[in-house]
Amino acid sequence: MQARASGLHADGTSFVTGWYDLSARDGAAVHGALLPSHARQNVLRRAWDVYASSHDNDGRPLGTRGELTAAYLSRLATQRLERAGAGGPGAELRRIQVRARSTPVPPPAWSDEKFSLRPAYRTLGWSEAQR
Numbered sequence: 001m002q003a004r005a006s007g008l009h010a011d012g013t014s015f016v017t018g019w020y021d022l023s024a025r026d027g028a029a030v031h032g033a034l035l036p037s038h039a040r041q042n043v044l045r046r047a048w049d050v051y052a053s054s055h056d057n058d059g060r061p062l063g064t065r066g067e068l069t070a071a072y073l074s075r076l077a078t079q080r081l082e083r084a085g086a087g088g089p090g091a092e093l094r095r096i097q098v099r100a101r102s103t104p105v106p107p108p109a110w111s112d113e114k115f116s117l118r119p120a121y122r123t124l125g126w127s128e129a130q131r
Helices: 022-030 038-053 064-083
Strands: 002-008 014-016 092-102 120-123
Touching: 002 022, 002 064, 022 038, 022 064, 038 064, 064 092
Parallel strands: none
Antiparallel strands: 002 014, 002 092, 092 120
């Protein structure tokens, strides 16, 4: 899962960050740990799975659960970006955008199946930063 933010710097000028790879950051945090946190490894994946199952392909929520999961996903992204210092010192994050990258697994060597191995992205629209 990746996220970026828009907001205001401490001096009042606006900004849009680049994409932060939240999944890679979580992976790096548990890599080599003697007792890696199971929750740390799965919270982003589970949040995305629940979001995807509670929204249609156009991003419309399927009931109250969809609205709650959208807010939860935005809150997770906001917290992670704030911890990473997105926007710099004193920045105020106002809006968040989240995307998921899916990378196909190549077929086994014996298979003659052909398909693209390029990653596919599902990018959500901008939403208000949740705290």
